[in-house]
């Protein structure tokens with residue numbers, strides 16, 4: 143197997159919030175090396191600081207300790223493909239308007255940005271819905287728009303923060319297949335955050351289990367399971383039980 147190059151090096155990262163009434167130490171001693179084009183899953187219980195970590199990676203927040211090195215240089219703000227928990231679409235803009243927004247910020251011509259947006263609308267299977275408004279779409283379709291918008295940023299690095307958390311179980315399963323299909327067609331480095339063990343095993347090349355107080359890296363797992371993975375495969379269940387036994391309870 144080809145050796146993957148390092149693309150993001152997170153070293154001794156820490157984040158403490160200094161509030162009026164308390165000091166909240168959320169992240170401590172986080173060390174993770176992200177490889178180029180891998181599908182990396184950050185798995186951790188609710189409120190453990192996954193979003194805080196992703197926001198720091200996205201440049202939306204700053205760490206209070208440690209450092210992050212982007213081996214190929216930090217992508218400019220707005221150039222990282224970020225998909226949020228809730229759809230975060232502009233409700234008054236059409237599917238096309240939402241997907242082309244990053245290109246618009248870059249000052250590309252209308253024809254250029256619509257051509258690029260169209261490519262990603264098709265990639266996520268939303269052709270025919272270019273002129274629909276978000277409220278006319280189902281939850282799964284809205285999240286596809288979010289994914290198309292992130293891909294249209296043409297960033298090498300995609301940050302997905304529990305993107306399927308708000309979806310019903312059936313839609314979630316099909317979106318898990320969808321995100322793998324898109325990733326296989328258009329390889330990028332994906333950092334996918336979830337609190338769902340099965341989702342982590344179904345998707346990840348590598349799973350970083352977060353936990354502890356403050357949150358650190360507890361363990362790393364590399365599922366040795368061919369794709370498409372099967373939730374009921376005994377090897378899948380064995381790994382699931384192993385991870386669950388090591389996961390902190392949410393208090």
Ligand SMILES: Nc1ncnc2c1ncn2[C@@H]1O[C@H](COP(=O)(O)OP(=O)(O)OP(=O)(O)O)[C@@H](O)[C@H]1O
Nearest residue numbers: 159166168186187188189190191192193194195337
């Ligand atoms: N700006 C802030 N000021 C103070 N505390 C914050 C701030 N942002 C996050 N926190 C705290 O950091 C902790 C981790 O929050 P975060 O949203 O990252 O958790 P999470 O793992 O993403 O949770 P979930 O899975 O429920 O979305 C929480 O206790 C939260 O209250």
